[in-house]
Amino acid sequence: MLSAESGFVPISRVRSFTRRLLAYGVQDVEIARLDTALHAPDSYQTNDVLHPSRPGAPPFFMLSGWACLVRELDDGRRQMVAFLLPGDAVGFDLLTQSRESTRVVAVTPVRVQRVRPSLIGQITGSPGLSRALAIASDQQQTRLINQVVRLGRQTAYERCAHLLLELHARLAEVGETYGDSFRLPVKQEILADALGLSLVHVNRTLQQLRREGLVELHGGSAILQDRSALAEICEFRAG
Structure with a gap:
């Protein structure tokens, strides 16, 4: 360089x-x-x-x-x-x-x-x-x-998967991802307001995605552990 x-x-x-x-x-x-x-x-x-x-x-x-x-x-x-x-x-x-x-x-x-x-x-x-x-x-x-x-x-499950994939794709365009992970610096309350769900429903859905080995959230970061599976779940298309 x-x-x-x-x-x-x-x-x-x-x-x-x-x-x-x-x-x-x-x-x-x-x-x-x-x-x-x-x-x-x-x-x-x-x-x-x-x-x-x-x-x-x-x-x-x-x-x-x-x-x-x-x-x-x-x-x-x-x-x-x-x-x-x-x-x-x-x-x-x-x-x-x-x-x-x-x-x-x-x-x-x-x-x-x-x-x-x-x-x-x-x-x-x-x-x-x-x-x-x-x-x-x-x-x-x-x-x-x-x-x-x-x-x-979309169901709550599909909504959460789709939004996380969209955020990752957009941040990747400007070099703000790290492989399958990215900073997610907003509280679940903000995600609830974006997804039209209650805070409790968002929390339960994210926990389900975590249990299934698809998403990991911690320390203000998100890791999409199986992007292909997530995309299939919610019919996500990049671009």
Whole structure:
């Protein structure tokens, strides 16, 4: 591997969203142009609102940490519509654009880089970046369909397996997995809100997956011990 002095940046130090853009075919010159359109990174704590429920909030890129697109009911119940992970672009697609009915909330400490509002056109007008954002938007739509199917037609057992496989696949794209394991830094309460299940039901289902030798959860990490079997259980398709 070349040294930092040569101008090569080790992959471990490449920003997660830069990795994703490079994978989508964005050229270095376009990424450099994107950098000029971004503010310095901002940090947020768990439960902070990253994207308020008002139109026109500037989009941003997730650097680290986990967030959720949330719909809250008047009685305090909430539905996690989508997880937002390192490398994700937020606010460019129809699902994650700010609207009165939803907001983006940090579920761990989070770092983001926001786009300067006056320079959004510089990003959307760049062919490579525009194409990459379109790919990301299409993937977000696919995940939304998967979420609808999870909530509407899958059993609790299938839902848990499918969500864990999806999270692993997404994190693997930006180098945040270790073989079959990945950090799962959220409490089961968050998983329950994402899966439309009670906390007790999620706990029992995860325990069943553990007893069957399919999943191991401990210390804020998840190990998918038999991904093929999990995929067969819930008809998971990567991509």
